[in-house]
Amino acid sequence: MKxxxxxxxxxxxxxxxxxxxxxxxxxxxxxxxxxxRLFYVDTMIEPTxxxxxxxxxxxxxxxxxxxxxxxxxxxxxxxxxLSDASNALIEGxxxxxxxxxxxxxxxxxxxxxxxxxxxxxxxRVLRGSNEALIENLNTNLNLIRxxxxxxxxxxxxxxxGRRSNTKVAVLYLSSLANEKVLKEFERRLGLIDxxxxxxxxxxxxxxHDRKLALFPQILVSERPDRVRSNLMDGKIAILTDGSxxxxxxxxxxxxxxxxxxxxxVTWLFGSVFRLFRVVCFIxxxxxxxxxxxxxxxxxxxxxxxxALTVQSSMQYVAxxxxxxxxxxxxxxxxxxxxxVRLSSPIGQTIGIVGGIVIGTVVVQSNLVSTMMVVxxxxxxxxxxxxxxxxxxxxxxILPYPIIILSSIFGLIGLELSFLLVIxxxxxxxxxxxxxxxxxxxxxxxxxxxxxxxxxxKRPKESVAKDNxxxxxTEDGNP
Amino acid sequence: xxxxxxxxIKQLFWLVVLTQVGVHVLTIPxxxxxxxxxxxxxxxxxxxxxxxxxxxxxxxLGKRYEDRPLPKxxxxxxxxxxxxVLNVVLALYFAESSLMVVVxxxxxxxxxxxxxxxxxxxxxxxxxxxxYIATSSLRSIATITQTIVFMFLxxxxxxxxxxxxxxxxxxxxxxGTHGIGPIVKDxxxxxxxxxxxxxxxxxxxxxxxxxxxxxxxxxxxxNGFTTFFYVLLSFIATYSFSESQLKSVPEPMIxxxxxxxxxxVQNLDILFMTIWLSVTTVTVYVYLFMxxxxxxxxxxxxxxxxxxxxxxxxxxxFSIGIWVxxxxxxxxxxxxxxxxxxxxxxxxxxFLLLVSLVRKRVVLR
Numbered sequence: 001m002k003x004x005x006x007x008x009x010x011x012x013x014x015x016x017x018x019x020x021x022x023x024x025x026x027x028x029x030x031x032x033x034x035x036x037r038l039f040y041v042d043t044m045i046e047p048t049x050x051x052x053x054x055x056x057x058x059x060x061x062x063x064x065x066x067x068x069x070x071x072x073x074x075x076x077x078x079x080x081x082l083s084d085a086s087n088a089l090i091e092g093x094x095x096x097x098x099x100x101x102x103x104x105x106x107x108x109x110x111x112x113x114x115x116x117x118x119x120x121x122x123x124r125v126l127r128g129s130n131e132a133l134i135e136n137l138n139t140n141l142n143l144i145r146x147x148x149x150x151x152x153x154x155x156x157x158x159x160x161g162r163r164s165n166t167k168v169a170v171l172y173l174s175s176l177a178n179e180k181v182l183k184e185f186e187r188r189l190g191l192i193d194x195x196x197x198x199x200x201x202x203x204x205x206x207x208h209d210r211k212l213a214l215f216p217q218i219l220v221s222e223r224p225d226r227v228r229s230n231l232m233d234g235k236i237a238i239l240t241d242g243s244x245x246x247x248x249x250x251x252x253x254x255x256x257x258x259x260x261x262x263x264x265v266t267w268l269f270g271s272v273f274r275l276f277r278v279v280c281f282i283x284x285x286x287x288x289x290x291x292x293x294x295x296x297x298x299x300x301x302x303x304x305x306x307a308l309t310v311q312s313s314m315q316y317v318a319x320x321x322x323x324x325x326x327x328x329x330x331x332x333x334x335x336x337x338x339x340v341r342l343s344s345p346i347g348q349t350i351g352i353v354g355g356i357v358i359g360t361v362v363v364q365s366n367l368v369s370t371m372m373v374v375x376x377x378x379x380x381x382x383x384x385x386x387x388x389x390x391x392x393x394x395x396x397i398l399p400y401p402i403i404i405l406s407s408i409f410g411l412i413g414l415e416l417s418f419l420l421v422i423x424x425x426x427x428x429x430x431x432x433x434x435x436x437x438x439x440x441x442x443x444x445x446x447x448x449x450x451x452x453x454x455x456x457k458r459p460k461e462s463v464a465k466d467n468x469x470x471x472x473t474e475d476g477n478p
Numbered sequence: 479x480x481x482x483x484x485x486x487i488k489q490l491f492w493l494v495v496l497t498q499v500g501v502h503v504l505t506i507p508x509x510x511x512x513x514x515x516x517x518x519x520x521x522x523x524x525x526x527x528x529x530x531x532x533x534x535x536x537x538x539l540g541k542r543y544e545d546r547p548l549p550k551x552x553x554x555x556x557x558x559x560x561x562x563v564l565n566v567v568l569a570l571y572f573a574e575s576s577l578m579v580v581v582x583x584x585x586x587x588x589x590x591x592x593x594x595x596x597x598x599x600x601x602x603x604x605x606x607x608x609x610y611i612a613t614s615s616l617r618s619i620a621t622i623t624q625t626i627v628f629m630f631l632x633x634x635x636x637x638x639x640x641x642x643x644x645x646x647x648x649x650x651x652x653x654g655t656h657g658i659g660p661i662v663k664d665x666x667x668x669x670x671x672x673x674x675x676x677x678x679x680x681x682x683x684x685x686x687x688x689x690x691x692x693x694x695x696x697x698x699x700x701n702g703f704t705t706f707f708y709v710l711l712s713f714i715a716t717y718s719f720s721e722s723q724l725k726s727v728p729e730p731m732i733x734x735x736x737x738x739x740x741x742x743v744q745n746l747d748i749l750f751m752t753i754w755l756s757v758t759t760v761t762v763y764v765y766l767f768m769x770x771x772x773x774x775x776x777x778x779x780x781x782x783x784x785x786x787x788x789x790x791x792x793x794x795x796f797s798i799g800i801w802v803x804x805x806x807x808x809x810x811x812x813x814x815x816x817x818x819x820x821x822x823x824x825x826x827x828x829f830l831l832l833v834s835l836v837r838k839r840v841v842l843r
Contacts, residue, residue: 127604298591300745307744409603411752416607419626419756423611426621434617436626443484 001082001101002042010082010097010104014039018085023424024089029057035099039085044092046111053092056108067105069097075108114139120222122389127264129225137167138242144171147228158189161197167241168199176234178463181250181431182470185418199240200247207249209429214398216390217430219248219255234464250430252437254446255385256391257281262449270449278447283387284395285421288325289402289414291375295321297410311381322407323366328376329399331358433461484686487696489620492627493681493764494700497674499630499707500761501582503754504729507712509667513660515721516649519712520661523670525580526705532824533701534677537694539831540682544690548679549775555834562776565828569772571822575673576765577795578815583758590732591751597803602796608759609792612766613785616684619767623760629753634707634716636750637731640738641714649716670816671708674761675701676823680768690741
């Protein structure tokens with residue numbers, strides 16, 4: 001619909017377009033022989049900007065010069081369409097109309113309310129930057145652009161969600177990111193046809209490869225420095241407006257066990273910590289299963305003295321070890337979930353209930369053996385070591401099938417479940433690229449973090465266009 | 479989707495090694511010491527050398543048609559009908575080999591670890607997992623195999639450490655008194671223990687390498703590694719047991735592991751057999767994969783549904799497998815398999831190579 005020459009009619013139609021919202025306001029004033037009418041949504045604008053940079057200059061410019069020359073506002077637009085004007089209004093722009101013209105002037109006067117950049121809460125490191133992404137897309141882009149000061153960094157905007165109009169920014173280094181992956185990614189983004197995007201959770205689910213994957217295939221991070229290191233590998237980062245998380249594709253299994261800390265210490269310690277994390281991941285998924293297998297099937301494998309200890313702890317326990325294990329795992333799960341949901345003043349009670357009531361009384365009442373409590377506690381701590389929340393969810397779910405398989409086939413069941421997990425991992429793809437590799441093929445940054453001097457190439461999963469990281473000079477030294 | 483990416487040389491190496499080693503590790507050198515007694519390690523060594531000869535033949539054949547796997551060019555050598563027949567024969571052989579491995583290992587598991595589990599369940603579960611893996615792409619299979627390498631190396635360490643326990647060097651003396659005849663005779667059962675390199679016939683075009691010769695070197699080194707491992711095992715067995723004991727102990731390795739005490743593990747043999755299961759599974763899924771791939775080319779056109787073929791082959795093997803739980807029948811089956819495998823993995827490539835050589839001559843004239 002085109003704008004009318006009469007301000008009155010325009011106001012009515014804009015009010016109609018904005019569903020008769022009560023915060024839609026207008027204000028009149030005249031300067032010289034011109035009658036101005038300002039339209040705005042008063043909850044979305046910054047009043048001082050409108051007063052100082054729109055109204056005041058317009059009042060002083062009575063010589064008939066154009067609005068562009070009069071106002072001191074950077075974001076300026078003109079339109080004749082009322083629908084454009086209504087969209088601008090909900091973004092916080094002020095629309096100016098001059099009585100007798102069909103033109104509408106759009107001036108950027110939006111109110112910016114955002115929290116300041118804080119320290120990361122979910123991904124803590126000892127050394128490294130202390131900035132975390134926040135809910136505002138522009139601030140996030142600013143943080144990342146400051147870290148990667150190169151014109152090579154491409155930022156592309158997409159609008160997703162027919163009704164929610166969520167703004168999504170896709171970032172990549174244009175000289176590194178693989179075109180095929182980029183194209184595939186953009187194709188998947190283009191296929192999304194949904195009215196509302198709960199970002200970035202929906203987005204994650206809508207673009208990933210296999211519905212039945214047990215392992216996360218998209219890395220989520222709130223750390224700009226982590227985003228940078230991934231972009232520098234030739235990967236693609238996705239930021240959504242309103243979310244302090246950045247999605248990174250394509251990633252391999254090992255990315256979820258890496259922490260920015262590994263690169264701040266020497267490679268030797270980095271490797272030790274990495275290996276430690278891998279071992280803990282394996283323990284977190286298999287320890288209860290292994291214990292169940294050992295005590296129910298193959299107590300012959302444990303040395304005699306230890307077997308006696310285990311036996312004495314199990315003496316008065318009526319439940320079979322499988323049920324014991326599942327009972328304790330579920331209890332642990334309850335504690336974990338409860339401690340996230342409870343508000344912080346009551347949160348401390350969880351420690352008392354969990355530690356004293358469940359830990360001690362359950363054993364004293366012979367519901368669960370002490371050995372089992374030790375095993376489950378150890379499993380829980382091992383699962384806390386995994387640096388990525390998404391991967392630690394996988395590590396929380398996987399023990400259950402493993403416990404059941406081990407209780408049926410003993411150690412053989414444990415072995416079979418390992419095979420299944422490895423097979424599942426090896427069959428996964430992200431954006432058409434293998435998700436898992438064994439780390440034996442000359443990959444540098446997998447279960448060990450090898451010295452920087454050996455990082456001659458970028459990681460396999462990013463299939464970067466330019467693969468050389470360290471240029472080797474004539475005499476063979478980097 | 480079956481070939482997403484090429485194999486690297488390292489992956490080929492481990493794929494060959496882990497397909498070669500399997501159930502036999504536990505029984506070496508029982509079969510091989512029937513005639514040659516304490517000289518059985520020589521038989522095992524000769525078996526490795528024979529395997530090397532077959533690798534040379536296989537390589538020559540693969541090099542002539544370096545852009546295609548064997549089932550694709552089979553009929554180009556022999557003609558359509560014979561090509562189809564040979565593809566079926568090879569597919570059957572691979573299926574039967576996988577059955578053989580599963581059944582022999584299930585027999586060991588039943589006697590040493592899972593006493594009460596029904597036979598059909600052990601065989602069924604093994605086949606189910608192997609078939610699930612075999613339905614993947616060649617690249618995934620290589621990745622899985624490379625991860626299992628860690629378990630293999632762990633077992634290797636267990637064997638070496640525990641094997642150097644009590645023993646007597648005099649068990650080897652006097653060297654070579656059994657004569658050359660019995661030693662060579664016993665090299666034949668050893669020959670089947672080395673089977674696994676025949677996967678090269680299929681994998682050849684899918685290996686990423688600078689020169690084709692690298693493939694030959696890699697497979698030879700892999701075979702050398704396996705030979706070393708087998709000879710080491712027969713050494714350990716002969717070191718611990720005298721000749722009369724060797725002849726009556728079908729699984730010497732288990733006894734050796736059992737008598738060895740670690741402070742943290744009481745019965746090392748159970749741990750070993752459990753972890754070794756994954757290494758034997760490599761053999762099973764590689765053979766299932768091969769069987770399905772050969773089957774895919776039986777008709778002129780390739781059958782694209784690879785997972786379906788794998789599951790069919792696995793199910794057929796499973797249904798036969800539940801009927802060979804009887805030990806008498808099992809040993810007859812093993813004996814028959816030894817003969818057949820020599821014929822097929824050495825005979826068919828040699829025959830194909832000869833035919834293709836002769837054909838080329840004829841064409842040149």
